[in-house]
Each structure stands twice: as structure tokens, then as C-alpha cells.
Amino acid sequence: MDYDVIIVGGGPAGASAAIAAGRAGLSALVLEKAGRGRDKFCAGGVSYATRSRLAEMGAKEVEEAFEAEIDGYIVALPDGRALVGSLGSRVGATVRRSVFDAKLAEVAEALGAEVRWGSRAVAAEARGGSVEVRTADGQLLRGRYLIVATGAGDPLPERLGFPSWRRTDLGHCWGSEVPYDGSGLLARWRERYGVSPVLLLFGFMRYGYFWAFPKRAHLNLGVGTSLLESARGAHRRIFADCLSAAERAGLLEGVAARVDRSWLVPLRPRGWSPRNPRGVTWSAEKRALLVGDAAGLVNPVTGEGLLGAVVSGWLAAEAVKRALDGGDRPEELRWYEEAWWSELGRDYFVYGLRLTRLLYSSKLAQRL
Numbered sequence: 001m002d003y004d005v006i007i008v009g010g011g012p013a014g015a016s017a018a019i020a021a022g023r024a025g026l027s028a029l030v031l032e033k034a035g036r037g038r039d040k041f042c043a044g045g046v047s048y049a050t051r052s053r054l055a056e057m058g059a060k061e062v063e064e065a066f067e068a069e070i071d072g073y074i075v076a077l078p079d080g081r082a083l084v085g086s087l088g089s090r091v092g093a094t095v096r097r098s099v100f101d102a103k104l105a106e107v108a109e110a111l112g113a114e115v116r117w118g119s120r121a122v123a124a125e126a127r128g129g130s131v132e133v134r135t136a137d138g139q140l141l142r143g144r145y146l147i148v149a150t151g152a153g154d155p156l157p158e159r160l161g162f163p164s165w166r167r168t169d170l171g172h173c174w175g176s177e178v179p180y181d182g183s184g185l186l187a188r189w190r191e192r193y194g195v196s197p198v199l200l201l202f203g204f205m206r207y208g209y210f211w212a213f214p215k216r217a218h219l220n221l222g223v224g225t226s227l228l229e230s231a232r233g234a235h236r237r238i239f240a241d242c243l244s245a246a247e248r249a250g251l252l253e254g255v256a257a258r259v260d261r262s263w264l265v266p267l268r269p270r271g272w273s274p275r276n277p278r279g280v281t282w283s284a285e286k287r288a289l290l291v292g293d294a295a296g297l298v299n300p301v302t303g304e305g306l307l308g309a310v311v312s313g314w315l316a317a318e319a320v321k322r323a324l325d326g327g328d329r330p331e332e333l334r335w336y337e338e339a340w341w342s343e344l345g346r347d348y349f350v351y352g353l354r355l356t357r358l359l360y361s362s363k364l365a366q367r368l
Contacts, residue, residue, distance in 0.1 A: 002142045003029045005320050006133050007113075008121040008156060009149030011040065012306055013292025015104035016313030017147045019059055022111025024321040029141065030113055031133070033120035036105070039098040040151075041173060041261040042305075043213045044220050045070070045198060046100075048090035050307040057314050065103040066093040067215035068186055072195025077203045080249055084193045094198070094213050094220070096177070121150075124160055126287045129328060144328065145320045146288040149313065152264040157294055160286050163271035163279070169296065171208070171265040171303055172230035174239060175222025178257045182214030185252075199251055201242045205229060207360040208303075210242035212252060221257050224265065224303045235259065265303050266296035267356075268349055277349050278341055281312075282319075284330040289316040297340060299348055300356045308344060315339045 005021055007014045010032030021028040032038060046054075046066070054062050070092045075083040109115055120136040124146055131146040150156050158164050186196045201210040208225030223239050236259050246252040269279025270290060281295040282288070291297070297308030319336035326332050 003027045004143065004324060005145045005147055005317065006031065006131065006141060006143035007147045007149060008124070008133065009151065009154075009292075009294070010034075010038065010105050010115060010117070011101055011149060011151065011292065011309065012104055013294070013309035013313040014147070014149030015101065015108045016057065016310045017149060017291060017317045018108035018113035018115070019057055019104070019111055020314040020317035021320070022108060022113050023058060024317060026317065026321060026324070028108075028113040029143065030105070030108065030115040031119045031121050031135065032105075032115065032117050034118070036117045037098050037102050040101070041175065041177075041222070041263040042097050043211050043222060044095045044097055044100070044215065045213055045304065045306070046093045046095055047304065047307055048087065048092050050310055051092060053307065053310050053314070057310070059104065059107045061107060062100065062103050063093070065095050065100040067096060067218075068094045068182060068196065070094060070196055070198055072193065072197035074189070074193065074197045074199045074251065076199065076201045076246065076249055076251060078245060082249065082251070084195065084197065086195050094215050096215055096218065121156060124156065124288070126285065131287050144287070144324060145330070146286070147291055147313070147316045147320070148288060148294050149291045150294045152266045152293040152296075154294070157270065157290055160283075160288055162283070162290060165266065165270065167227050169266055169268055169270075169272065170227040171224060171267050172227045172235070172262060173222050173224045173265055173303065174230070174235045174259045174262045175220070176257045176260045177215075177218050177220040178255070179217060180214075180219035180255065181217065182219050183216050185214045185219070199246065201245060204242050204245070205234070205238050210239065212246065219255060219257070221255070226267070227264070265305065266293055266298050267300045268353065269296040270294070272296065272349070278337055278345065281340070282333045282336050284333055287330050289319060289333060289336050291316045297344060297348070300352045301359065308348070311343055312340050315343070
């Protein structure tokens with residue numbers, strides 16, 4: 001057997017799985033279709049919970065990729081009202097994903113994971129006591145287990161036989177990340193409000209919000225909404241309206257940005273239904289686990305996926321370790337579902353979905 005676990009996808013979920021695998025003494029291969037320094041359009045917010053989990057899993061050096069520390073938020077509405085809040089000691093950060101993701105992969109490599117950049121997995125199949133993974137360039141690789149960390153848009157989970165996404169399962173993020181004096185902006189906000197915040201605008205669309213996340217020398221701006229609302233084609237106008245409103249309120253100034261990138265975001269677990277809120281994120285028959293966006297482990301209220309990525313990657317590697325330690329018993333993968341549900345499930349897919357329905361039921365609900 002070549003590897004204990006093959007991990008498809010080198011983003012935060014895949015890298016976290018590789019880090020956990022390395023710490024557990026497992027041999028791991030990571031296949032990442034993009035090159036080193038891969039980027040993903042994302043606001044780039046690292047919550048306190050994510051930051052704490054990274055430290056817990058022995059990846060505190062990832063903080064070298066932090067661009068700015070965040071200890072507050074500004075929530076602005078179309079009528080000009082703004083709510084400023086402090087996070088107290090629960091300090092988060094902003095990152096540029098190309099730098100952050102590369103640093104996580106570097107930690108994984110230091111712990112013994114083999115990372116193959118520019119290697120796209122196009123098919124995978126369980127055969128006997130192993131999984132065979134075929135790459136676009138014809139390589140056939142074998143591992144005991146498979147962790148799929150490909151994000152929401154890759155077809156590999158469906159090719160393995162996992163449920164397909166429905167349009168109602170998905171959200172859509174649109175925006176840009178532009179050169180800007182983010183450090184200067186945070187300094188002005190701290191002088192004015194007493195915190196170093198991120199900026200959120202609600203009430204400009206029925207489902208979702210506009211954000212502005214300062215980095216050291218960049219500003220990340222975007223609109224997150226449902227795929228159905230995005231399909232109506234109003235996202236560019238909403239983006240421009242929100243940017244203008246932020247400038248009229250004196251919250252931003254001199255920002256030259258337009259929508260130039262987008263990304264799909266799942267809003268609930270793959271295969272979710274009211275009777276099965278956990279969806280389908282593992283298979284003993286396929287010897288496979290889905291993590292991060294590929295599994296749909298994203299906060300449905302905020303669209304934040306880094307915590308779900310880090311937690312699920314870590315837990316998936318632990319599930320593989322349990323299966324191998326139990327005499328190579330793939331049915332032990334069931335523990336993964338119980339573990340991620342215990343850590344994220346109720347907050348995200350019980351209370352979170354209820355809050356989402358309430359908050360995004362109308363623009364009026366947001367303004368209230």
C-alpha cells in the first residue's frame with residue numbers, strides 16, 4: 001500500500017487533515033490541482049474559534065500569515081445607521097488566502113505529508129482494502145482511505161457516488177481583493193470606534209450581506225448571497241450600491257473596485273434533508289470522507305467556512321486513524337459524522353438554519 005490516506009485538495013480542510021495525519025503517524029499524500037500559492041475568493045476572516053483550533057492542532061505558526069488582527073465589527077444599514085461591537089478578548093484575524101493556504105500546506109509538509117501541486121484527481125474507487133485514485137495525467141495512486149477536500153464545485157464527490165448539490169443548497173460570493181492601505185483604514189476605524197473591525201452591510205438584498213475586510217495592504221470586498229438570488233443578475237449592482245453607501249457613511253473612501261471573481265459556497269451538508277440534517281459526509285463502502293466545503297460544513301448564517309474546514313479535516317484524519325487502529329475497519333469512519341456533528345452540527349444546521357430563515361426572510365427583518 002502506498003499511503004495510509006490520500007487527501008484530494010490542498011486548501012485549509014485538506015491541509016488540516018494532512019497535519020492531523022502527520023501528528024497521528026499516518027502516511028499522507030495531498031493532491032492539489034492548482035500550484036503552490038493557490039488562491040480562493042474568500043473574505044479571509046479567521047475567527048477566534050478557528051485561530052484557537054489551529055493552535056490546538058499544533059499549527060500556531062500559521063499566524064505568521066495573519067495580515068491584521070480583528071477585535072470588532074461594524075454593521076451598517078441602508079438608512080445610515082451603524083452598530084459597532086467589540087469581540088473583547090476573542091480576537092480574530094484577516095488573511096490573504098494564497099498566503100494562508102500555502103502556510104498550512106507548509107506545516108503539513110513539515111510533518112511528513114507529501115504534497116503534489118498541479119495534480120488533479122479525476123476519479124477514485126474503492127477496491128478491496130484500498131482506494132485507487134487516478135489523476136488527470138494518468139497516474140494511479142493507492143491508499144487505505146480517501147479524504148475529499150475539493151471544495152463545493154469539484155465533481156469528484158459525485159463521481160464517488162455522494163449526493164449532488166441542489167441549487168437551494170448553494171450560496172454565491174462575488175467581489176474582489178484590491179490594493180489598499182488596510183492598515184491605515186483599521187487605524188482610522190480604531191481611532192473613531194475604539195476597535196479594529198470588519199465592516200458588514202445588511203439590508204441591501206434579501207439573502208446575504210456585503211463585507212469589507214481590511215488586510216495589511218489590501219481590502220477584500222464582496223457580496224454573499226444565495227445561488228438563486230445571484231442568478232437574478234443583480235449582484236454587480238448590489239456590490240456597487242453597497243460600496244457607495246459605505247462611502248457616503250464615511251466608512252470607506254477612495255476604493256476603486258469592481259466584481260472580478262466569484263466562488264460557490266454550500267449552505268448545508270451535502271445530501272441534507274429535514275429528516276437527515278447531517279447529510280452524507282462519509283462512506284464505509286467507499287472508504288471515503290468529505291471535509292470542508294466538499295461536505296457542506298459552512299456556517300449558513302455568515303458563509304464562513306474556515307472553522308468547518310479546519311475542524312472537519314482534523315476529525316477526518318482522526319477517524320482514519322481509528323479505523324486503522326481497529327484492524328482496518330472502514331465502518332469506524334462513522335465516528336467522523338458523530339464528531340463533526342458534536343462540534344458544529346447543532347450550531348450550524350439546527351440553530352443556524354433557523355436564524356438564517358429569520359434573518360434573511362426579508363430586508364425588513366434585517367433592518368429591524
